[in-house]
Amino acid sequence: MVTLKDIAEEAGVSVMTVSRVINNVSSKVSDETRARILDIISARGYVPNSFARSLSSRSSRLIAVVVAAGENVFRSPYNSNMIGYITHFVQERGYSVMLYTGVSDFKDITRQLRSWNVDGAIFLGIFDSDLNRIRQDNKIPLVFTDSYSTARQLTNVGIADYHGGEIGARHLIEKGHRDLIFVGSSIESPVLRERMRGFADVCAKAGATLAPERTLPDDPTKEQIIKALSWGNKPATAVFSTSDFVALNIISILSDQGLRVPQDISVMGFDNIEMGAISIPKLTTITQDIRKKAQYSVNLLFEHISNPDTPAQNVILDVHLVERDSVAAANSI
Numbered sequence: 001m002v003t004l005k006d007i008a009e010e011a012g013v014s015v016m017t018v019s020r021v022i023n024n025v026s027s028k029v030s031d032e033t034r035a036r037i038l039d040i041i042s043a044r045g046y047v048p049n050s051f052a053r054s055l056s057s058r059s060s061r062l063i064a065v066v067v068a069a070g071e072n073v074f075r076s077p078y079n080s081n082m083i084g085y086i087t088h089f090v091q092e093r094g095y096s097v098m099l100y101t102g103v104s105d106f107k108d109i110t111r112q113l114r115s116w117n118v119d120g121a122i123f124l125g126i127f128d129s130d131l132n133r134i135r136q137d138n139k140i141p142l143v144f145t146d147s148y149s150t151a152r153q154l155t156n157v158g159i160a161d162y163h164g165g166e167i168g169a170r171h172l173i174e175k176g177h178r179d180l181i182f183v184g185s186s187i188e189s190p191v192l193r194e195r196m197r198g199f200a201d202v203c204a205k206a207g208a209t210l211a212p213e214r215t216l217p218d219d220p221t222k223e224q225i226i227k228a229l230s231w232g233n234k235p236a237t238a239v240f241s242t243s244d245f246v247a248l249n250i251i252s253i254l255s256d257q258g259l260r261v262p263q264d265i266s267v268m269g270f271d272n273i274e275m276g277a278i279s280i281p282k283l284t285t286i287t288q289d290i291r292k293k294a295q296y297s298v299n300l301l302f303e304h305i306s307n308p309d310t311p312a313q314n315v316i317l318d319v320h321l322v323e324r325d326s327v328a329a330a331n332s333i
Contacts, residue, residue, distance in 0.1 A: 002046045010044075011037050063090045063301065064118040066109055067101040068125025077245055077273040078290065082124055082145075085294030093302060095119070106130035110137040120301045123147075126189055141304035143297050148190035153312040155304065157296045161191050164286045164319040165198025168240045168268055171284070171321055173206045176330030177238040177266065181214045181228050183250065184242025184270075192218055195242045195270065209234075219246055222253050229257075229265075237265060237330050244269035244276045244285055251279070251326070262328035272322050281325035288319050 004022075008015045013033060020029055021037045029037075040046075065086055067073045074080050087097045100112050106127075113121060120141040127134060128149040135142060135151070147156040172180060182199055186192035196215075203210045213231040216224050229236055241247035247269030251261050261267050261281055269276060272287030296315050303310045 002044045004046075007037065007040055007044065007046055010040050013037065059119055060117040061095045062098050062116055062118045063095050063298075064098045064100055064113055064116065064121040066103055066112075066121055066123045066127075067099070068103055068123075068127065073101045077275065078243075078271055079124060081273070081290045082294050085291050086122060086298055089295055089298040093298075106133050106137070109134055113138050113140065120305050122297050122301060126191075128190065141301055141308070143301045143304075145293065145297055146191050148194070154314065155300055155312045157293055157300065157315045157317070158191075159288045159293065159317045160319050161194035162198035164270060164288070165195040165200075165242075166202050167198075167286055167319065167321050168195075168270065169199040169202035169206075169208070171323070172238045172240060172266065172268065172327065173202065173208055175238075175266070175327060178206075178208045178330070179214075179232070179234045179236050179238075180208060180210055181216065181225075181236045181239040182210055183216045183220055183239060183246060184218045185215045186218050189218070192242050199240060218242060220250075222256075225250060225253050226257065229259075235265075238327070239265065239267045240270075241268065242270045244271040244273045244283060247283060247285070247326075248275060248279055251281075251283075261326050266327040266330075268327055277324070279326075284324045284327040285322050286319050287322045289317060293317055 004015050004018055008018045011018065011033070017029055017033065018037055021034050022041075065083055067079060067083070083099065090097050098116050098118060100109070103109055118140065120143070121138070123142065123144045125146075127144060128147055131144065131147065131149045131151055131154070135154075142155065144154065144156045146158045147154065149156075180203065182196060184192045185196055200210055211232065214228045214236060216228055239247070239250055241250060247267055251267050254261055254265060254267070259265050267283070269283050269285040271290075272285045276283030276285055296317070300313060300315070
C-alpha cells in the first residue's frame, strides 16, 4: 500500500509538504511542487487515510443522520427521500454521511456520535422526550426535524402540520363530504397530533362528522378500515390519511372490498411522494417540499459548524394542496 512517506520520497519533498497538498493547505507550496505531488498521487493511486486525517485535524468530515426507532426506516418513502437529499447536500460540501437507524435509547445516540467523532448531526423522527439529554451529552451542532419541543436554543426544521390538516378537511368539505374517516391518530407523534387537530377544527366548524369510531391509527389494519367504513347510519364518503404511503395502501384495501376510488369513496393523502403521482388513481394530497426541508436542515447545520455562536432557528415550511384524481364531489358518489 502506498504511504504518505512513499509519495514524499518520490517527489523529493517532506512528508509535511505532501500533507499540506492533500489537505489543501498549500499556500507555502509552489504551484510546480503541488502539481508534481498531485501527479504522483494520481499515478500511484494513493488514497488518504480519512480516519488518520480526522484525528490530526480534529474533524472527521462526517455528518450523522439519526433516525428514530423503526424496524425498516426505508419502508417509509418520506425517510428514503429525506436521507437521500440530506446525503446529496452533505456530499456537495465535501463531507460524508453516517446513518444511524432504529434508535430507541438516547445513550446509544451519544455513544455512536462520539465513537465516530462526527462534526454534526441531523435527527429525523420523534426525539422530543430525550431532546434535552441528547443536547447536553453532545456538544456538537445538532439539527432536529419536525420537533415540537419547547426547549430553548433548539435548531429545528418542520412544516405547518396544523395548516396541512386544515387544508385537507377544507378540500373534502368543499367537495361535499361530511362523513369522514381520519387516518393518523397518534398519542406519541406531535406531528400527527397537529395534523389531526387542524383537520378536526375545520370539521367542527363546518358541522362535518368525525366520529371516534372513524378516527384510526397512522397504520391501520384492514379490519380497522372495514369496521370504520361500516360504522354508523351513513357510509363514509371520504378518507383522509396523514401519509401518502398509507393512503395508497388504503386504496388497495378498498379495491379488495369492491370499492372504487373516487367513484365510491374518495381518498386523500399527505406528503406528495412520487408514487402518488403515478398511482391509479393519481393521489390527491397535501405536499411538503422534502427537498427544501433537507436543504434547510443541512444549511443550518453547516452554519453552526462554521460558527458555533450562530443563533438557534425554528424554520417552519408551508404546505399546499395538490389536486389529482382520488377525490371526487360527494354528490357524484
